Amino acid sequence: MDSRQFITRRGFLKRLSQLSGGLALTGFATWPIQIPRLAWAGQKSGGFIVEGVGQKENYSVKLLVRNVFDAAGGIQKFISKGDVVAIKPNVSWARRPQLAATTNPEVLEGVIELCQEAGAKKVRIADNTIHYASRCFALTGVGIVAKKTGAELIYPRSSLLRDMKIRGHRLDVWPVFVPLVEADKVINLPIAKVHGLSGLTLGMKSWIGGVGGRRNALHQDIHQSIVDLAQFFRPNVTMIDATRIMIRNGPSGGSPSDVVAKNTLILSDDPVAADAMAATVLFGYNPKDIGFISLGQKWGLGTYDLDKLNQKRVLL
Amino acid sequence: MSSRLLLWIRRISQTFFLLLFVFLLVETHLPQDVYLDYSVAFSTEQDIRLAHPITFFFQLDPLIWLTSLLSGYHLIKGFWWAIGLLLITLLFGRVFCGFICPFGTINHLISWFRPALKGERMIRANRKAPSQRIKYFLLITLLLGAIMGINLTGLMDPISLLFRSLGLAVLPGIGTGIKSLFDAMANSDIKLLNLFSYSAEIFVSPVFGYGYQAYRMAWFIGLFFLVILFLNRIRPRFWCRTLCPLGALLGIFSRFSLLRLVKDTKKCTDCKLCTKKCQGAASPMPGQEWENAECLVCLNCFDSCPEDALSFKFRWSPGVNKAPDMGRRAVLGGLVAGISLPFLGRLDGRVNKVSDARLIRPPGSLPEGDFLRLCQRCGLCMKACPTNAINPAITEAGMAGFWTPHLVMIQGYCEYTCTLCGSVCPTGAIMKVSAKEKIERPIRIGSAYVDRGRCLPWSGNAPCIVCEEHCPTSPKAIYLRDDIVQGPDGKGFSVKLPYVDLKRCVGCGICEYKCPVRGKPAIRIIAAGESRSLRNQILLGS
Numbered sequence: 001m002d003s004r005q006f007i008t009r010r011g012f013l014k015r016l017s018q019l020s021g022g023l024a025l026t027g028f029a030t031w032p033i034q035i036p037r038l039a040w041a042g043q044k045s046g047g048f049i050v051e052g053v054g055q056k057e058n059y060s061v062k063l064l065v066r067n068v069f070d071a072a073g074g075i076q077k078f079i080s081k082g083d084v085v086a087i088k089p090n091v092s093w094a095r096r097p098q099l100a101a102t103t104n105p106e107v108l109e110g111v112i113e114l115c116q117e118a119g120a121k122k123v124r125i126a127d128n129t130i131h132y133a134s135r136c137f138a139l140t141g142v143g144i145v146a147k148k149t150g151a152e153l154i155y156p157r158s159s160l161l162r163d164m165k166i167r168g169h170r171l172d173v174w175p176v177f178v179p180l181v182e183a184d185k186v187i188n189l190p191i192a193k194v195h196g197l198s199g200l201t202l203g204m205k206s207w208i209g210g211v212g213g214r215r216n217a218l219h220q221d222i223h224q225s226i227v228d229l230a231q232f233f234r235p236n237v238t239m240i241d242a243t244r245i246m247i248r249n250g251p252s253g254g255s256p257s258d259v260v261a262k263n264t265l266i267l268s269d270d271p272v273a274a275d276a277m278a279a280t281v282l283f284g285y286n287p288k289d290i291g292f293i294s295l296g297q298k299w300g301l302g303t304y305d306l307d308k309l310n311q312k313r314v315l316l
Numbered sequence: 317m318s319s320r321l322l323l324w325i326r327r328i329s330q331t332f333f334l335l336l337f338v339f340l341l342v343e344t345h346l347p348q349d350v351y352l353d354y355s356v357a358f359s360t361e362q363d364i365r366l367a368h369p370i371t372f373f374f375q376l377d378p379l380i381w382l383t384s385l386l387s388g389y390h391l392i393k394g395f396w397w398a399i400g401l402l403l404i405t406l407l408f409g410r411v412f413c414g415f416i417c418p419f420g421t422i423n424h425l426i427s428w429f430r431p432a433l434k435g436e437r438m439i440r441a442n443r444k445a446p447s448q449r450i451k452y453f454l455l456i457t458l459l460l461g462a463i464m465g466i467n468l469t470g471l472m473d474p475i476s477l478l479f480r481s482l483g484l485a486v487l488p489g490i491g492t493g494i495k496s497l498f499d500a501m502a503n504s505d506i507k508l509l510n511l512f513s514y515s516a517e518i519f520v521s522p523v524f525g526y527g528y529q530a531y532r533m534a535w536f537i538g539l540f541f542l543v544i545l546f547l548n549r550i551r552p553r554f555w556c557r558t559l560c561p562l563g564a565l566l567g568i569f570s571r572f573s574l575l576r577l578v579k580d581t582k583k584c585t586d587c588k589l590c591t592k593k594c595q596g597a598a599s600p601m602p603g604q605e606w607e608n609a610e611c612l613v614c615l616n617c618f619d620s621c622p623e624d625a626l627s628f629k630f631r632w633s634p635g636v637n638k639a640p641d642m643g644r645r646a647v648l649g650g651l652v653a654g655i656s657l658p659f660l661g662r663l664d665g666r667v668n669k670v671s672d673a674r675l676i677r678p679p680g681s682l683p684e685g686d687f688l689r690l691c692q693r694c695g696l697c698m699k700a701c702p703t704n705a706i707n708p709a710i711t712e713a714g715m716a717g718f719w720t721p722h723l724v725m726i727q728g729y730c731e732y733t734c735t736l737c738g739s740v741c742p743t744g745a746i747m748k749v750s751a752k753e754k755i756e757r758p759i760r761i762g763s764a765y766v767d768r769g770r771c772l773p774w775s776g777n778a779p780c781i782v783c784e785e786h787c788p789t790s791p792k793a794i795y796l797r798d799d800i801v802q803g804p805d806g807k808g809f810s811v812k813l814p815y816v817d818l819k820r821c822v823g824c825g826i827c828e829y830k831c832p833v834r835g836k837p838a839i840r841i842i843a844a845g846e847s848r849s850l851r852n853q854i855l856l857g858s
Contacts, residue, residue, distance in 0.1 A: 094732075094734075132734075144354065
């Protein structure tokens, strides 16, 4: 037989398809749905909540961030050396920060710098935006903050969404924005604003920006969906940015007349308490009246009874 | 200068301009990393613009300049490039075709890379053929049509055609392919593949972005392009010789070219190598009359002649060159077609009588009649649109508006403060507006209406409000009313029902795009109410 065996075009294609089909099959077979990090965990006790208010004119937002974290025991309490930290700001809309539709970039910058001081190996900024992502990053100021601080700004995309077990009461399997899960520490950094259906957009609701898929269907049972997602993501700490809040036309706003300056930051390791305090202090609600807050307490995610927590107030 | 050197200059120039074209094409999108300083510049809504002169080739194209002027009475920005090119053509002939045109270069490359014909057959294919008159027919048709009010130039103009084909079909085609590969790798359970896909996706994102770009009928645009490329196997540079209307225009202008092919009949040994290498079928052989208007100035004949019987020389003698061989039939046919085309184009009534509800033009578009006089269908706005909403029209704009841009709201939406499409339009069919203007005037592109049968709360199926949540105007054009509706089980439950305030709605379409009812959403945009038309209005106004 001739030792030089020529492969025909047809034969090559056939072999290629066999090979790739085999590969695909192996891939498919070894493709389980990711097990979540945490199942329904019991309520932690001894939580804290810090409210920081900048009273002086031209106070430094970054300093307020630092003082608030210091009051809670310092950033080292949350971030250890070598950690990969994922920060989840709310940058859903391509709006300039003055319109209070998105997290104040100065707050974000302050938190990133603290994490870097604490020795974080990598700080990632991740949010699955509603408007076109690069416009959101540009207009909200998140892009330039990432560039200035050297934090990694993750561009949301389909390859970073993966079906995961939410194990909620309403949501079972849902595509999750992976960078928010694959991190040692997670910091939720939402902005406080009003919302047509859920009443308010605060910390827990912000996790809708942590998933993908048909998230516009979540509104059909919005409060339980919010609690399911908040339960799944479980940030190490939540800081609600209320330097500016949106009081009308939420959650997208669009006019300076929708915005009120509150110069407030709320920090807590209890996601329900953080939202409850924001609802009370900033918007004058009774937290029990906000569906996702009372549901959050009901399912043991935290408490809206702020007296159970170690409360502190920081003024600047 | 030696012929070798000249040939290399040509090749370098061709490569440079092809690469420049591809570079500008790739840059025609919103970069992933735009940085704006939020603390300083944000006194008003910020306009994001592209950094590069992406319309350069459109400014260089005299056909686009001429038809915009004749048809839309509009001098496009940077038109002096085109005038400069015409002057160069007057002096040097069709050097644009041989040295600059990126589409010519692609055709040249394909003809050269795998010549379909060999020896005697190639010589026969390179003889001047009557079919070369078709391009003059097309040129006359397009110019006359433009004067008569329907500007179809962009369908055949090589720059528009190349941009459309590469930008809407070839690039998204490759992008879709590799994006699906990345998604598959990211979904696999092998960590190495995940990491590779992550960094590879970042690496290609400046060219392909992070999403799946898609354009309606892009397959046909791509097929049309492939057919043109394939035609090179019948004759080298088939498109340039036979079809290109820009080549025809430059051919006419090269009549007075001072750079001429000088033939020495005595030296000629009749080897026909010059004809074999000729890209334009311009009869370079001594003994035949040189077809100046067909010559692409590729200089192949000059280089290939072993006897030095041919040379390109400047001759200052006042005599004109051979007139372009248009043929009476091509001219008459062009006249008839050019006059009748605009009437045919208006017969479906789209321009004067009816307007399609789904013909939603990009923000800042001129009124429909003026729009059709200027739009080149080049696809710049479609490629630049960050949300992929702008798509080529198929039937929405009628025959005269084939492949013109319109917004498909189930594919994307118009971002409230984005004005990129107007800033990239090379002819001004979409006006350049600022974000401030767009919001404050406001520029409406249509209006939303609720389809109550489909709407989840209206039909008693579920609470929703997604449309209201996304509505970008302040105060919102979509407002909610608390109400009790009957659910499928007959029991009443309280919902918030969406209503549209037409006075506030700008037709941006984000409500349609984000509506959970997929395919045919429960809230949709129609073109009625668009501010560019006085007639296509709903409200009486104030």
